[in-house]
Amino acid sequence: MLLRHTPQEITERHALTINPAKTCQPIGAMYAALGVHGCLPHSHGSQGCCAYHRSALTRHYKEPISAGTSSFTEGASVFGGQANLLQAIDNMFTVYEPEVVAVHTTCLSETIGDDLPQIIDKATKDGKIPKGKHVIYANTPSYVGSHVTGFSNMVKGMAMKAETTGVKNGKVNVIPGWVEPADMEEIKRLSGLIGVDIILFPDTSGILNGPLSGEYKMFPEGGTTMAELQSAGDSIGTLALGEWCSADGARYLDTNNKVPCRVLDMPIGLMATDRFVDAMRIIAGVSVPEELSHERGQLVDIISDMHQYFFHKKVALAGDPDQLISMVEFLVSIDMCPTHVVSGTPGKAFAKRIRELTAGLPYEVNVKCDQTADMFLLHQWIKNEPVDLLIGNSYLKYIARDEDIPLVRWGFPILDRQGHQYFPTVGYKGGIRLLEKILNALLDRKDRDDPEQSFELVM
Amino acid sequence: MSQVIFAEREDQIYEKGGDKPFRISCDKQSLAGAVSQRACVFCGSRVVLYPIADALHLIHGPIGCASYTWDIRGALSSGPELHRYSFSTDLGETDVIFGGESKLTRALDELIPLHKPKAAFVYSTCMVGLIGDDISAVCKMAQRRHGIPVIPVMSEGFKGNKRAGYYAACAAMFRLVGTGDTTGIPPMSVNLLGDFNLAGEIWIIRKYLERMGVSVVANITGDGRVADVQRAHGAALNLVQCSGSTMELAKMMQETHGIPFKRVSYLGVDDMAQALYDVAEFFESEEAMAKARELVRGELSEIYPRLMELRKDLEGKRAALYVGGAFKAFSLIKSFRLLGMKVVLAGSQTGTQEDYEELAEICEPGTVIVDDANPLELMTYLIEKDVDVFVGGVKERPIAHKLGIGFVDHNHERKLALEGFVGMLNFAEEVHATALSPVWRFTPRKARPRLEALS
Numbered sequence: 001m002l003l004r005h006t007p008q009e010i011t012e013r014h015a016l017t018i019n020p021a022k023t024c025q026p027i028g029a030m031y032a033a034l035g036v037h038g039c040l041p042h043s044h045g046s047q048g049c050c051a052y053h054r055s056a057l058t059r060h061y062k063e064p065i066s067a068g069t070s071s072f073t074e075g076a077s078v079f080g081g082q083a084n085l086l087q088a089i090d091n092m093f094t095v096y097e098p099e100v101v102a103v104h105t106t107c108l109s110e111t112i113g114d115d116l117p118q119i120i121d122k123a124t125k126d127g128k129i130p131k132g133k134h135v136i137y138a139n140t141p142s143y144v145g146s147h148v149t150g151f152s153n154m155v156k157g158m159a160m161k162a163e164t165t166g167v168k169n170g171k172v173n174v175i176p177g178w179v180e181p182a183d184m185e186e187i188k189r190l191s192g193l194i195g196v197d198i199i200l201f202p203d204t205s206g207i208l209n210g211p212l213s214g215e216y217k218m219f220p221e222g223g224t225t226m227a228e229l230q231s232a233g234d235s236i237g238t239l240a241l242g243e244w245c246s247a248d249g250a251r252y253l254d255t256n257n258k259v260p261c262r263v264l265d266m267p268i269g270l271m272a273t274d275r276f277v278d279a280m281r282i283i284a285g286v287s288v289p290e291e292l293s294h295e296r297g298q299l300v301d302i303i304s305d306m307h308q309y310f311f312h313k314k315v316a317l318a319g320d321p322d323q324l325i326s327m328v329e330f331l332v333s334i335d336m337c338p339t340h341v342v343s344g345t346p347g348k349a350f351a352k353r354i355r356e357l358t359a360g361l362p363y364e365v366n367v368k369c370d371q372t373a374d375m376f377l378l379h380q381w382i383k384n385e386p387v388d389l390l391i392g393n394s395y396l397k398y399i400a401r402d403e404d405i406p407l408v409r410w411g412f413p414i415l416d417r418q419g420h421q422y423f424p425t426v427g428y429k430g431g432i433r434l435l436e437k438i439l440n441a442l443l444d445r446k447d448r449d450d451p452e453q454s455f456e457l458v459m
Numbered sequence: 460m461s462q463v464i465f466a467e468r469e470d471q472i473y474e475k476g477g478d479k480p481f482r483i484s485c486d487k488q489s490l491a492g493a494v495s496q497r498a499c500v501f502c503g504s505r506v507v508l509y510p511i512a513d514a515l516h517l518i519h520g521p522i523g524c525a526s527y528t529w530d531i532r533g534a535l536s537s538g539p540e541l542h543r544y545s546f547s548t549d550l551g552e553t554d555v556i557f558g559g560e561s562k563l564t565r566a567l568d569e570l571i572p573l574h575k576p577k578a579a580f581v582y583s584t585c586m587v588g589l590i591g592d593d594i595s596a597v598c599k600m601a602q603r604r605h606g607i608p609v610i611p612v613m614s615e616g617f618k619g620n621k622r623a624g625y626y627a628a629c630a631a632m633f634r635l636v637g638t639g640d641t642t643g644i645p646p647m648s649v650n651l652l653g654d655f656n657l658a659g660e661i662w663i664i665r666k667y668l669e670r671m672g673v674s675v676v677a678n679i680t681g682d683g684r685v686a687d688v689q690r691a692h693g694a695a696l697n698l699v700q701c702s703g704s705t706m707e708l709a710k711m712m713q714e715t716h717g718i719p720f721k722r723v724s725y726l727g728v729d730d731m732a733q734a735l736y737d738v739a740e741f742f743e744s745e746e747a748m749a750k751a752r753e754l755v756r757g758e759l760s761e762i763y764p765r766l767m768e769l770r771k772d773l774e775g776k777r778a779a780l781y782v783g784g785a786f787k788a789f790s791l792i793k794s795f796r797l798l799g800m801k802v803v804l805a806g807s808q809t810g811t812q813e814d815y816e817e818l819a820e821i822c823e824p825g826t827v828i829v830d831d832a833n834p835l836e837l838m839t840y841l842i843e844k845d846v847d848v849f850v851g852g853v854k855e856r857p858i859a860h861k862l863g864i865g866f867v868d869h870n871h872e873r874k875l876a877l878e879g880f881v882g883m884l885n886f887a888e889e890v891h892a893t894a895l896s897p898v899w900r901f902t903p904r905k906a907r908p909r910l911e912a913l914s
Binding site: 001002003004005007011013014015016017018019020022023024025026027040042045046047048049050051052053054055056058059062063064065066067068069070071072073074076077084085087088089090091092095096106107108111112141142143144146210212213214215216217218344371376395398 | 500619856
């Protein structure tokens, strides 16, 4: 039992996190920045942060991840990191020739109080940013929020590049949130089917799910271009998919560029996808295209064909708020029972929303989203009330093994399986894939556990 | 090539056999803006200490430092698994303003009764260094209250690179050494320093030593236990592998406890055999030497036929290596030589001047030696030197694969034991499998000539 040191009895904790269900802001900023075309993320802090984020993203995407670091020393930590950042900007544009450098801070540079806008302004005035190249930035103090907050902050940094010319471009901005490259690709496909011209930002498709090309490209094809980001201020509206990941950027455009925004849930599962499709359809002024209705029908078909296997199965989930909200809604809609839900990302609205979504169930769901909302607590909850299925990232595999519960890997990070960067889980087709994964997990377990006499060929 | 190397970095790269005399600049801070493969002080401390399985490892800082180092090394334990948990004080905004000492105190008071560890290590991080928490004082008080050693690890990330972190880890462990009872430790005894029991490697080495009649007092730190470290001063000799990480501890133990140390490597047949002979020689035991010879003979005869089979396919192929510390590179170069392969690029994140001099000496002419490389430099040399197998860590793997080059993880993520004689065979099998993998036929580099030949 790998987690044999986890007791069943839950004692109150105040000052510590054990086996976290979150990580810190900068990695989210780095992931978001990778979704900008020709962008080199830059970590303004000591070397370790950058190495950790690159390693973690590499383990999840199995792709090379490049990012610069200000390589803070003791001197920089005392006198401020301005000199380091100026030199870094100069070096990066000279040697790696990115189109864009996306600077994010760390706990170190935030605590020192480095002023990013001022330093970047100085870099511009000193001529360290070549003509036609750009620097975007986000403040991402590691001691506030979580990786999700960092993603959201960098998205807002992108929105800050939007310009308003007064002439509308006829496009819709879509902020997909922290989803996989395949999900971003799927959102573009869905928009194309409905006939809405979109500016998707960020867009990591093509960058973090690229082919073996025989060369190592620091800046692969793909990503939202700077021209698109600038044009986002002329769009007719913004759809933010997920309150936690995407809403801040959308609201910024609303306030500053008068681009009206709407915040939707991430289009995961039947109902959330319906709402996304409906919003897009209204914008385009069309009815839902036949092809999409067909896909929806297929999703409903698989739910109906297999609903007896979903019935009242208890699920424990760990992950990020936007994803969990849509997933919990989906599970409830197919008659499964989300029982324990943790997210390390703080924000009381999350727990409230989960309670609303599960209000119709005959029991009260365990939900927590603060410092002690970690996998240690989740495990203790499971020990006290066992479940049939786990859904979340790879770190759940310890619990899955110890408690002998099947695990569907979904979320970030997935360090030990493949497929997440290639197959979407958003949209109707994504829903079908999620159901396939859930069913496989449940039915494989049934096949393993059924006694010989009731072992079934046909299910 | 020139455009991918910063002008300031030219003296960190050296090609052997040119008309330039050997000179490499190392142990210097990476340039700001460089896409360096290096990490920080905390990372160095964390990877060295974390395999001590019955200790509590509490990371005092914002959550990231704990999340990214949660069970990443694959350091196996034969007993407790407490080291595979991730404990953090998860500092927030108010802690930055008012200090994190009270939170740390509380965390220790909640954790120690809960898990009853044999000792606690408290890691300092960047932010803690800045807000000025006196973690030594907090640890001292907690130690008094709970009656177990509570040891601060001064690993603020910005204080240097990984090597500074190794030093901080050694300083922390040194506080344990000498506090345990040494009765019953036989005269022919050693500590194993600088082995982290990846894929169970330390178990292989312990068995070899046991077969020679040598007992092991403490594993430092793979499959490590607090009590063993506490009585490590009772051993007659320290065997130091991966010299970067634990050499400081060996030096401290020599100064204070008079324990001599030997630098060894368990990678490759020559170095593995030499390590065993060195031990027998140290103890001036003919019996141990005879047993070592017999062991080496036996083990070699078991792996040799298969090694030679693999060599037939590998002869003449080219290898590149980019590792954490340069010491590992020596053994790798010898291992590749045994397989008939040529090392054309050798680099490390944190090599010292001595390391690189020795490296330059054993490399063949034409070999490129590089300190603190960036991905573009690595790619350029991999292509220019037409490399067949690249040996590196997690960030290097996808670069090799994108280029269509075989890869062997010689770092945290190795899945097979690479130490000992059986490790040499595993290494050879892995190199063979990746160098000759049929997948490379479909990659542009290899497919193009094949397609051209067909047309």
